[in-house]
Amino acid sequence: MHAPPPSAPILFFDSGLGGLTVLGPTRALLPTAPFVYAADYAGLPYGKKSDEELAARVPALLGRLVERYQPRLAVIACNTASTIALGHVRAALDLPIVGTVPAxxxxxxxxxxxxxxxxxxxxxxxxxxxxxxxxxxxxxxxxxxxxxxxxxxxxxxxxxxxxxxxxxxxxxxxxxxxxxxxxxxxxxxxxxxxxxxxxxxxxxxxxxxxxxxxGAAGIARRIAYLTEGQLWPGAPAPGIAVFTRSDERPPPPLAALAPYGIGSIETI
The missing domain is CATH 3.40.50.1860 (Rossmann fold)
Known part of the structure; x- marks a missing residue:
């Protein structure tokens, strides 16, 4: 497997904004790592969906995100998605996948x-x-x-x-x-x-x-371990937040995300 370029981001994925609690400790360990934070607002809340629906939805959506942003690693920063769809995602995508499980x-x-x-x-x-x-x-x-x-x-x-x-x-x-x-x-x-x-x-x-x-600190350590020895940019750059489009739930204001290092918002 070829080493990723320094610009290749870490992709964080959640149904909503909860994965920011994983992004925070990861940035503390890897302060210059580029990242994309993806929230599936069109599917929120995941806790109300069937196992079958999530087992199909999460790999398909992550496949689109991986194709678009070309990450070096993807983090399913969602306990519900991880406990139901982690195996399906790993089978579908050819890159390291880190899941989130109850501590x-x-x-x-x-x-x-x-x-x-x-x-x-x-x-x-x-x-x-x-x-x-x-x-x-x-x-x-x-x-x-x-x-x-x-x-x-x-x-x-x-x-x-x-x-x-x-x-x-x-x-x-x-x-x-x-x-x-x-x-x-x-x-x-x-x-x-x-x-x-x-x-x-x-x-x-x-x-x-x-x-x-x-389990956020442990997930951050796992990400750091899996990317050990890889090249990163020399200085931190603002991350991207991407939201699936929802008529009921627009993305939050950028000011609410800025403390997490996010500098722009996109929708898909």
Whole structure:
């Protein structure tokens, strides 16, 4: 495989803006790496879609993006898309693909009570993949799951500068706490890349004795490892954000994306 040119970007893909929580730590490790951030606003929210629909949609859309932007590596910065479509994407595309999976392994190592909460989309928390992670890394622990689509909407609203509905936050935490054994939860896995955008709000409701964790730092390290030794531009340049066209949901203002190093917006 030929070494990519310095200008070849890293492609980040998510249903919406949650993948920015993966982009941030990646830019901290690879500050001059060019990047394209793609959000499938026409398909948001993924948590409401069937497995079959996502297994077809995600590889097809990523194929278009890879053809257009010629990335050196693609990151599916979305737990739902990764748990359902990662294998399909890897089979369809001839470049390295990094997925995002719930951080159950570090949560199991961290818990003192043996009770872990997993907050994700409805699609993610029902996946057999989460069963497998729990069996492999959290044997002997209690893993409680709750699907909270309202947190995706809340995270998108917050990044646009809009108010976050506090009832949505309260319902999400109650969805874990109200399950048998839920009062003993001391670690909550944020199993959707949108959810760390609401970390402060979730922490305030969960309480100081609960640790919130996600996998973004580990994904960034994986990207750095896979691109080790490759050439990068000598100085950082603004990234591109590309959105699938949606009549219901226009792209956010550029000012909301600028803190993440994004300098322009495109639609497809």
């Amino acid at each position: 159950i392994k570090p949560a199991a190592e961290m818990t003192k009570t043996g009770v872990i909460g997993v907050l994700g989309t409805e699609a993610t928390v029902r996946q057999p993949y989460v069963d497998d992670l729990s069996a492999k890394f959290a044997d002997g622990k209690t893993v409680l799951r709750h699907g909270s689509p309202g947190l995706v909407t809340g995270a998108e609203a917050k990044l646009r500068g809009e108010a976050v509905d506090r009832e949505v936050i309260a319902r999400a935490i109650a969805g874990l706490r109200d399950q048998p054994g839920g009062d003993a939860i001391d670690v909550v896995v944020l199993a959707c890349t949108h959810f760390p955008l609401l970390r402060d709000e979730l922490q305030a409701v969960a309480g100081p004795d609960v640790r919130l964790i996600d």
